[in-house]
């Protein structure tokens with residue numbers, strides 16, 4: 613396969629994976645973006661600003677671009693330039709954004725048009741789980757489920773104005789470590805609780821039912837085990853609710869806490885979460901944003 617464009621640029625959103633009870637199956641794209649530009653080159657060139665990542669061909673964006681290029685039968689090198697304001701090891705999908713950015717940029721540069729399902733399978737294979745990469749690829753809130761036939765996914769566009777306040781504590785959590793904290797088996801009542809919550813959550817978003825959303829953001833499959841990594845977690849969630857948010861959840865494997873809120877109360881929810889983190893002895897910064905309905909695949913093609 614030959615290069616068909618001079619360069620390809622991709623904007624990839626950050627993501628809140630494990631949305632509520634949707635452990636490994638529900639993710640939301642949010643309005644914080646990595647920008648990735650890829651050009652053909654004689655040898656690997658890597659320049660990534662804003663992130664403490666390798667600046668050579670071991671870079672995750674670069675490696676992901678190479679995997680996608682090889683899938684399309686191309687074995688040349690690339691010049692990669694990228695900026696990413698997505699905090700690393702914060703539960704906001706920085707590695708998923710890197711993988712999706714590399715895969716989509718290489719695909720566009722090479723003029724390939726693989727099925728979205730194939731891109732999802734490739735990105736999920738590199739990442740190890742599908743919820744971040746699905747939301748980064750498709751935008752909005754994405755349900756992604758695996759069965760014998762592969763991944764099935766559907767994008768749910770919230771039918772109500774939905775802001776997202778992110779409280780990003782000055783802590784880092786490695787996803788692998790946070791996964792090892794999870795039990796291999798769970799009690800049936802906890803599984804049933806999550807089934808009810810995740811079904812309510814998807815219905816509440818799809819129907820724009822803020823009243824349902826208030827009671828649909830609980831989780832018993834991962835948050836109780838991972839809360840130990842996030843000082844003050846329960847109080848931060850409670851503070852967001854007291855400030856008027858629909859609810860708050862651990863973003864990905866943490867430590868960021870994401871509050872879903874009506875736009876007019878989102879800033880207050882963010883401040884309340886920051887205050888609760890401060891009381892727990894943890895500094896944090898707040899990002900008030902919204903669900904991003906556009907994913908990496910929706911952005912215009914490069915020049």
Ligand code: HSE
Pocket residue numbers: 629630635636637703705741743744787791834863864865
């Ligand atoms: N679903 C993944 C996990 C997301 O919880 O491990 C990690 O960001």
